[in-house]
Amino acid sequence: MSKHQIHLDINGRAHDASVEGRLTLCDFLRGDAGYTGVHVGCEHGVCGACTVMVDGLAVRSCLMLAVQADGCSVTTVEGLSSGDGALHPVQQTLREEHGLQCGFCTPGVVMTLAALTQGEQKPSSETLINAMSGHICRCTGYQGIRRAALRLAGETLAPVEDHG
Amino acid sequence: MNQPETRTDRYIGKRQARSEDLRLLTGRGVYTDDVSLPGMLQVAFHRSPVARGLIRSIDTSAARELPGVFAVLTAQDLERYQPNMLSFFLAPPVVPVPLLAVDRVCYVGDPVAMVIAQDRYIAEDAAGLITVEYEEEAPVVTLDDARQGPLVHPGTESNVAAATGADELDPDLEELLNSAPHLEVIEMKHQRISQSPMEPRGVVAAPQGSGEMTVYLSCQGPQLAARWFSQAFDLPQTTFRVISKDVGGSFGLKGQPWREETAVVAAALILGRPLKWIEDRLENLTSANQAREQDMKLRVAFDLEGNLIASHADYGINNGAYPHGADSNIAVMMFLWAAHKLQAFNFSAKGWFSNTVGLGAYRGPWALESLAREVLLDRAARKLKIDPIELRRKTLITRADQPTMTPMGLALEDISPAECLEELLKKVDVAAFRIEQAEARKQGRYLGLGFATYIEPTAGTAGVIVLISESCHIRIEPTGKVSAVVSTHSQGHGTQTTMAQVIAERLGVPFEDVTVYEDDSSRGGYGSGAYGSRQAVAGGGACIRAADLMADKIRAIAAHVFEARPEDVFIRGGRVHILGAREQVYSLRDIADVAYAEPERLPEGMEAGLETQYRYCPPALTLTSAAHACVVEVDVDTGFVRILRWVSSEDVGNMINPAVVEGQVAGGLAQAIGQVLFEEVSYDARGNPTAVTYKDYMLPTIFDVPVFEYLHGASAPSQTEGGFRGVGEGGCIVGPPTLVNAIADALAPFGELKLEFPLTPPRLLELIEGRPMGRRHG
Numbered sequence: 001m002s003k004h005q006i007h008l009d010i011n012g013r014a015h016d017a018s019v020e021g022r023l024t025l026c027d028f029l030r031g032d033a034g035y036t037g038v039h040v041g042c043e044h045g046v047c048g049a050c051t052v053m054v055d056g057l058a059v060r061s062c063l064m065l066a067v068q069a070d071g072c073s074v075t076t077v078e079g080l081s082s083g084d085g086a087l088h089p090v091q092q093t094l095r096e097e098h099g100l101q102c103g104f105c106t107p108g109v110v111m112t113l114a115a116l117t118q119g120e121q122k123p124s125s126e127t128l129i130n131a132m133s134g135h136i137c138r139c140t141g142y143q144g145i146r147r148a149a150l151r152l153a154g155e156t157l158a159p160v161e162d163h164g
Numbered sequence: 165m166n167q168p169e170t171r172t173d174r175y176i177g178k179r180q181a182r183s184e185d186l187r188l189l190t191g192r193g194v195y196t197d198d199v200s201l202p203g204m205l206q207v208a209f210h211r212s213p214v215a216r217g218l219i220r221s222i223d224t225s226a227a228r229e230l231p232g233v234f235a236v237l238t239a240q241d242l243e244r245y246q247p248n249m250l251s252f253f254l255a256p257p258v259v260p261v262p263l264l265a266v267d268r269v270c271y272v273g274d275p276v277a278m279v280i281a282q283d284r285y286i287a288e289d290a291a292g293l294i295t296v297e298y299e300e301e302a303p304v305v306t307l308d309d310a311r312q313g314p315l316v317h318p319g320t321e322s323n324v325a326a327a328t329g330a331d332e333l334d335p336d337l338e339e340l341l342n343s344a345p346h347l348e349v350i351e352m353k354h355q356r357i358s359q360s361p362m363e364p365r366g367v368v369a370a371p372q373g374s375g376e377m378t379v380y381l382s383c384q385g386p387q388l389a390a391r392w393f394s395q396a397f398d399l400p401q402t403t404f405r406v407i408s409k410d411v412g413g414s415f416g417l418k419g420q421p422w423r424e425e426t427a428v429v430a431a432a433l434i435l436g437r438p439l440k441w442i443e444d445r446l447e448n449l450t451s452a453n454q455a456r457e458q459d460m461k462l463r464v465a466f467d468l469e470g471n472l473i474a475s476h477a478d479y480g481i482n483n484g485a486y487p488h489g490a491d492s493n494i495a496v497m498m499f500l501w502a503a504h505k506l507q508a509f510n511f512s513a514k515g516w517f518s519n520t521v522g523l524g525a526y527r528g529p530w531a532l533e534s535l536a537r538e539v540l541l542d543r544a545a546r547k548l549k550i551d552p553i554e555l556r557r558k559t560l561i562t563r564a565d566q567p568t569m570t571p572m573g574l575a576l577e578d579i580s581p582a583e584c585l586e587e588l589l590k591k592v593d594v595a596a597f598r599i600e601q602a603e604a605r606k607q608g609r610y611l612g613l614g615f616a617t618y619i620e621p622t623a624g625t626a627g628v629i630v631l632i633s634e635s636c637h638i639r640i641e642p643t644g645k646v647s648a649v650v651s652t653h654s655q656g657h658g659t660q661t662t663m664a665q666v667i668a669e670r671l672g673v674p675f676e677d678v679t680v681y682e683d684d685s686s687r688g689g690y691g692s693g694a695y696g697s698r699q700a701v702a703g704g705g706a707c708i709r710a711a712d713l714m715a716d717k718i719r720a721i722a723a724h725v726f727e728a729r730p731e732d733v734f735i736r737g738g739r740v741h742i743l744g745a746r747e748q749v750y751s752l753r754d755i756a757d758v759a760y761a762e763p764e765r766l767p768e769g770m771e772a773g774l775e776t777q778y779r780y781c782p783p784a785l786t787l788t789s790a791a792h793a794c795v796v797e798v799d800v801d802t803g804f805v806r807i808l809r810w811v812s813s814e815d816v817g818n819m820i821n822p823a824v825v826e827g828q829v830a831g832g833l834a835q836a837i838g839q840v841l842f843e844e845v846s847y848d849a850r851g852n853p854t855a856v857t858y859k860d861y862m863l864p865t866i867f868d869v870p871v872f873e874y875l876h877g878a879s880a881p882s883q884t885e886g887g888f889r890g891v892g893e894g895g896c897i898v899g900p901p902t903l904v905n906a907i908a909d910a911l912a913p914f915g916e917l918k919l920e921f922p923l924t925p926p927r928l929l930e931l932i933e934g935r936p937m938g939r940r941h942g
Contacts, residue, residue: 020285022285023285030197030198031200035191036191036194036195036197036198037190037191037192037193038191039195039362039363039412040197041362041363041412041445042445042857042858043444043445044445044857044858044859046857046858046859047362047445047858049362076191077189077190077191078190078191078192080190081190087186087189087190091189091190094185094189095181095182095185095186095189096181098179098181098182098823098824098826098827100185100188100189100656101413101656101657101658101827101831102188102361102362102363102410102411102412102413102654102655102656103184103185103187103188103189103193103410103412103656104195104361104362104363104412104413105362105412106188106189107191110189129866129867132865132866133865133866133867134865135865135866136362136858136863136865137362138360138361138362138413138415138831138834138835138863139362139413139656139827139831140827140830140831140834141830141831141833141834141864141869141872141895142834142865142866142869143826143827143830143869143871143872144827145866146866146871160179160823
């Protein structure tokens with residue numbers, strides 16, 4: 001197998017590595033770089049768990065090779081919150097809305113929502129819900145994910161009622 | 165003087181944010197694939213491409229020669245270890261279950277050889293270089309094949325893996341059925357389901373010099389898994405320690421280790437190296453045990469008022485080649501009529517071997533009882549021209565009818581499906597819907613409203629040796645912080661949060677001060693973990709009792725050391741208050757200092773330290789009840805179903821955390837929607853799986869699942885410690901009939917649905933257009 005030298009930025013740190021051409025970006029991020037928050041759920045681009053940001057865009061890291069990320073800036077879920085331990089607004093909203101159970105699909109959900117809400121973007125709720133259709137969650141029935149997406153789009157939700 | 169505050173903070177019943185979420189949202193959880201050890205090698209399996217056949221030869225030479233390959237093992241190499249592949253109940257298998265195929269393969273995906281290499285890429289390369297010659301035979305794929313075909317396991321008497329009930333028809337029951345004013349008969353075929361946890365199975369097996377085998381495992385409970393390995397391998401000199409920190413869902417699949425995980429442990433014993441196997445999605449959809457492939461003929465006799473007279477069920481379930489436990493699914497029969505006024509019932513139930521991947525558990529394994537009963541009740545209501553709600557009011561056992569005994573011998577004390585239904589009807593205006601439905605039909609739009617009720621055994625313990633009790637061990641550390649080791653386990657359940665809520669409230673300490681550990685079989689005592697919907701009941705009860713013991717001990721120490729009456733000592737906010745003319749306040753650290761460092765100051769005879777434990781045995785059976793309703797629109801041009809509304813009304817007893825309860829209901833309902841509309845593990849006639857990616861095995865997305873509404877008003881505390889009833893499987897049991905009944909109601913003008921699942925657009929169009937449509941597969 002041929003080896004390729006790559007240089008990329010991951011979560012603000014420079015990484016140099018020698019990788020095989022066939023190594024997927026997700027396996028590189030998890031194994032070589034140690035960012036195990038990147039979760040591999042299907043390896044064929046359907047479940048969305050492995051989503052990371054590459055140069056600011058949400059990307060399925062199982063469908064991209066490590067060599068293709070040469071020269072890129074990659075953000076994984078570990079790199080999202082600031083150093084002081086405070087959660088990123090997407091993470092905080094998902095927590096408040098009980099948007100996760102087992103947490104395996106969660107890093108992908110977080111990264112897609114973070115990519116679409118970063119900077120000055122003001123995505124509509126429709127945009128965020130549409131994007132969430134690219135993530136499979138087997139636990140939650142998407143109830144908290146939907147509420148979080150609506151809130152991140154600026155909608156005010158009625159507080160949850162406790163009946164009886 | 166103000167009355168001193170003696171109440172502790174309330175956590176039980178609060179929508180407490182989960183402590184697990186902090187690590188899971190930031191990518192700092194530890195799932196099995198996140199564990200890496202020095203010298204660790206990776207495993208890939210070579211699997212059979214044929215469903216049934218004899219192995220003529222295996223050539224592993226090319227694989228062995230590939231650089232980076234450490235070993236290639238076949239069944240012969242694992243002969244030293246022939247673990248007894250126990251069921252979840254720790255019963256021996258009814259046919260021998262080899263770790264790797266010996267001389268015969270029994271399904272596509274049957275592991276034939278394992279490659280151990282320096283990384284997974286090389287291991288898979290090498291697995292592809294193994295050549296196996298097969299003498300292929302005609303496979304036994306479907307339930308009908310199993311009933312008529314050759315023996316799946318030569319040497320057995322038949323393909324019946326397990327049987328309960330009677331083959332012979334009872335003449336008295338037949339007379340009741342045949343002479344009744346109305347006999348309703350349904351025949352249904354339920355498709356095979358993949359549990360599809362987002363994290364597939366996985367194991368890291370690391371032999372230690374001490375004789376300990378450390379197994380990092382994606383499982384439903386490390387205590388049960390350690391017990392399983394220990395009993396299966398029967399190696400007195402080896403201690404099995406199972407560590408399971410974060411698990412990405414399970415839904416029944418990971419309730420016990422199976423062939424691949426056990427083969428990896430055996431290989432680690434042989435090679436003396438840490439080995440990792442992480443199942444990929446292709447393997448998960450083809451080689452992980454699956455569930456639900458069943459058929460049933462259900463006959464029910466009614467009088468003309470809709471009263472139930474008698475019933476008979478004839479049931480079959482595909483066990484595949486190597487089921488987790490050979491099973492005829494007796495719980496289907498136990499619960500089919502458990503909540504109804506029906507005394508004359510009989511059945512025949514059989515589990516059948518086939519050349520497919522084995523049967524495993526899936527959320528509510530007996531759920532077909534609710535689907536069959538509720539669909540049949542609606543059909544009978546249409547034919548008898550009785551309102552389906554009135555039919556349920558007439559036939560359901562109410563709280564006022566209890567205590568009573570079911571025909572299958574279950575003692576009922578406090579089920580409430582009828583009361584849940586009444587609560588539901590306060591929010592679902594049926595009369596208004598019928599007007600809307602009639603108006604819509606005039607415009608060619610087909611709306612439907614479906615109802616279903618059910619009861620569910622949650623913490624059932626009677627006779628099930630692995631489920632009798634759960635343990636909680638609480639320590640106030642010398643630092644004053646609270647640690648609890650509980651035999652619960654979370655694959656998303658959030659038990660580190662809910663058990664901490666229980667302990668914090670009962671002990672009188674802040675929630676944040678309680679840390680719950682449930683991830684390591686070497687600390688704490690035996691428990692089954694997440695099995696059945698039982699953790700709130702069994703684990704919660706243990707936490708209450710252990711926390712109460714701890715609070716008593718703290719009060720006794722404080723009273724003794726600070727010369728107060730025990731009844732004047734209160735713990736709240738994590739501090740010990742001694743009431744009196746001048747209230748004294750001490751920290752838990754102050755009490756811990758005495759308990760650990762100055763035991764001579766303790767009351768006479770009291771054990772030093774601050775540790776308590778309690779093993780709680782819940783009652784023999786705890787039951788939850790629910791009634792659900794949903795509204796659908798079926799597009800009669802495309803056959804697509806859109807769910808417009810879904811309301812759940814349930815009795816789960818006292819809730820520890822309503823957000824967690826609702827999360828369990830919602831997750832089960834999403835899986836129900838997948839079962840009814842999309843999901844199908846399909847095979848062609850040669851036994852080749854034809855849904856092997858998530859493009860073919862279609863899971864519900866956010867577009868397919870509506871916003872759920874929850875009603876808790878019918879809840880009443882149970883008899884268990886804490887009054888909890890448990891939650892987990894219910895949505896996956898009551899959800900399918902609720903949705904099917906809504907679709908059947910929408911399409912009633914076209915006739916009755918053919919009960920073959922999933923109800924894909926082509927199948928619905930067959931009814932709508934009255935002509936055969938193309939099938940998805942085969």
